[in-house]
Structure formats: C-alpha cells, structure tokens
Amino acid sequence: MSRVVVCTWGTSGGAEELLTLGRGVANGLGAELAWAVVGPMAEDLTAIAGRYGVAVVDRLTDSKLVSFAGDVAVEALAQYARQHELRLLLVPQTFEARTTAPRLAARIDAGVVMNGIAVGAESGEIAVTASAFGGDTRVVYVLSGASRYVVGVSTSALTAEAAPAPTTPAVRDVALDLGAIAERVQIVARSEAAGPRIEEADIIVAGGRGLGAKENYRLIHELAEALGGMAAASRPIVDEGWAEPARQVGLTGKITRPALYIAAGISGASQHMVGCAAAKTLVAINRDPDAAIFRYARYGIVGDCLEILPALVRAVKG
C-alpha cells in the first residue's frame, strides 16, 4: 500500500495540524497514513498518533539524531524513504526544513514543493496550494511526473482535528546506518537567543515605517512592556537598523500566532501579513485610512502611532 508520511522533528512544529492534513490526503489517495518521527521521542507519541488516525509510527532514532544536523537528517530520511512505497512526504516548514526537504527530494529523486498552505488529493492526483509573491498570490501546483514527492507546509494557518475513529498505530523503529555520515558544515559560533521568542509570544506589538525614526521604536517597547508582551518589527525597519533581526515578522522573518497583535505604522504588505495573519485579534494603527492592514484587522485606529502608542500605554496603566 502506498504511503502518505507526515515527518516531524519530535512532536514539535505543528505535528498535530499536519497529521490532520495528511489524514485527508491519505484518504483521498486511498493510502496509508504514517508518521515518521525523527530525533526526540515524546512519551505520548502513540496516543497522539492514534488520536489523529495514524496507521504506523516510524521512529528514526540514532545517536547522531539527538540534535538536528542537516547531512545526517537528509541521509536518515533518504534511507527511510527508500524502505517504503512512499507517495508523499509532508514536512512542517520549519527553518531547517526549508533546506532539508528539497535536499531529501533530490536525493530520493522526488519532486518538491515548499510554502504549501493546503494539500488535496483527487482522482489519484495531488495538488498543492502554495503562497507566492510574498503572499500576494496563491498558486496551485499539480504533482505529476515523479513517483514520489516531498512537500513543505506552513502549519500556522492549519487546525488540528482528531480522527473520527481513533487508531491503534503500530510503532516501529526504522533501521538506519548513519555511521559513515559526517557533517560537512561546522558550527563555529552561535549567538545565544536572548530571552523569550516572539514566535511564542501571546501578545505582540509590532512597529513599521510609520514610526518615522529609529528613536521612536522605544514606543513599541513601552506598549509591549505595559501589556506584558513582546516588541516586533516589519522588515523595512529591520533593514534600516531600527530593530534587531530577531524581531522581524513576516515572510523572511518570524511566523507568529499570538492572541493579540498590535501593528503600529505598518502598511500591511503581504510579506508582513504572512507572519501575523494567524493572530487571534489583530489591531491596526495607521495614519492612512486606506492602508491594507485595516483589511486584516479586527480593530483599527486611524491616527499617528506616535500619539496613539503613548496613549495606549496610559490607558493600560490607568
């Protein structure tokens, strides 16, 4: 039986959302849903797998897979893929997967699509809807011409839904031979991630060009602090050096999904919205009433963010 495989690092990175998506595709293709888990294994792995209708859990463990390393990960997945009649391998589009997924595809002679936001199967054919032009358009790719495919999916906009009938998955350890694999790229130095990450923040206040000048970015920090949230930024002001790269939200920055996202002086270019569209409540503050950001926002204030931001700080504290 051909297989749709959801592949995750441990149980992180939107595994449950992707298993939900994978189940639909497997049903559409009449294929078996397998979950390949690489690296750290969660204790409740089998329970999660059963809830989402997984037929087989394949565990890829090795002393070389304790922490992520690109060359080892690609080779491990290639060995795994060759052991099965794999039709489609779905990966959550993490930073590492951006490179690992296409490398794996080339190694197992598969086709590859990244930036997927929806995957469907009809009449035996797989179609992937992906984001393009920085989110300005969507494209639909049909996968035909290769016997197997690797598809990267942005899981931030997906929802997890348990299977109507839970399964009792078989759990197997995949035989791997990684003895000969040595990483070709050596990490020399790493800047320590300072404090919490905006990807995990519940409240985010983000600033853009509307702030007018670098020194005004402190207003973003002040409101973020008053709300117990984190400060973020659009790419233009990161490029200008007003805010650190780690705070950049959007296509080439962080993908966030906070409960509250306040965008101040941000026009709402698609490239930015990719990183905050999943916020539960989005508030826009912009001088231009026609700014695109208002189309995405739940609440808007039309005005100068240099006046509104301090007023919000006072309103929160008052």
Next chain:
Amino acid sequence: MALRIVVCAKEVLDPDAVNNYALEGKLVIGDDGKSLTQSSIPRLMNAYDEQAIEAALRVREAGVVCTITVVSVGDPGEILKHAASLGVDEPVAIQADTTRLDHHGVAHLLAAFVRSRGGADLVLCGRQASDDDQGVVPALLGEHLGMPVVTIARSVEVAAAGEGFSVRVVRVTPDGDETVAVGAPAIVTISNELGQARYPTMAGRMAARKKKITSVTAGDLGVAAAALAPRVSLVKQFVPTVKGSCEVLTGATPAEAAAVLIARLRAESVLR
C-alpha cells in the same frame, strides 16, 4: 589558483509592483488562469540574486583572487547585462523555455553547467526567488553537485586552506546569528541581511556594452530532454481574498480612542 565563483540569477516580475497592484486590488491574472500579464510590471533580477552577486564582489574586494560567473536559465538578456555592468567576469545564459521547466529542471541545467566548467569552488544563490518564493533550487543543486548547502547568509568570507579554500558564513537563524565553516566547494544562499547591493558605475555600464553574453543550450551541456521533464506543474494562480471586517475605533483625542480600544480588548478578554 583563483577561486571560481558561480552566481545563479533569475529574472522575476518586480515584486514591489506586484505588491502595489495587489494592495490596490488591481492585480490581474491572465487568460491562462496562472500568469501575471500586466505589461506595466517590470522584469528585473531577483533582489536576493543581486545580493548574491554583491557577496561575490565583496569576496573579490576582500583580496581573494577569483573569477565570477553569473548564470541564468531562460532568455535573461537584461539581467545579465546588469550583472556585466557590476563587473562580473562572464555572464552566461542557458537557453531554455522556462515555461516548460520546473525547479527540478532548472537545477539540472545549472548543475550541468557547473560540471561543464570543471566545477566551481563557491556557488552563490539568492535565498529564494521573489516570484514563487520556493527557495529549493540551491538545495537541489547542492545534491546534484555533491556540495554542502549553507542557507540564509548575511556574510561570506573565503580564505585559502591548503590546496583549496575554506568558507566562513554568518547565517541568520530564528535563534540569532550562527557562524559556520565549510570547505569549498560549497553552495551558499544569500539573504537580504547582507545589505544593499551596489549600483553599476558609469564605467561599469560602458564596459558591459562590450561584454559578450555566453549562450549555451541544454544540448551543449549534455542534458537530455527527459531529465528536464517537469514534476511540478503550475496550473492556477489567484489573488487571495481578505475578509475585511475591521471596526474603526474613534475618539475626540488619541487618549479617547486608546481608552476605547483597551476597554474593548478587556471586554473580550483579549487583555486582562
């Protein structure tokens, strides 16, 4: 021995123009249901690829003796002239009908080109193309050429190491900067954090007029048509709709508007 740098470049529709049309709700999809056909949208070099050329020029300026070849698949006359005006040694067009190629095919052609030149020490690519945002070609190329791939670089430095070269790259990761070392040959993808790419000088533009663009075909590179058969076909493109249910909160003063917003967020338990 000179360091052989190959930069891969792609011609794209100006993403800013596309974005402006999209924001105004005026982006038009052509009759084929998949192409952006507005002739007013300029075609230009993918900005990340321009930054890859910039990275190559900075390696040269750091004192590394090198040759810089810029290669593009399709009929990329204008962007290769631009590359020539920046002072690269050889602009190369791989003639192909790009409407019939997917990333798999493009990677095959680029790999065959690098092999046809007896290899390269450093292949630089933009982190992704701003049209499809796929970013898969550098990784595919790395596998085809057996080279390690280092992605999302903000800086690239090359030093002589024994008979060859070693490359030091600062990568931009979600956890902050990461400095890595890799032996050449290697592929590095360049991100916008590298900084502004330079503009051609007048002298550069003059010199570029005399520079010939090398043209090769898949046949010249020994690539069979079957190896270029697409595996992924674009069948449709559309502009996503945004629901747009914004409630504009007003007040006589910023303080009033701010108070209304905070009260509303508290009432909905978004804020405590």
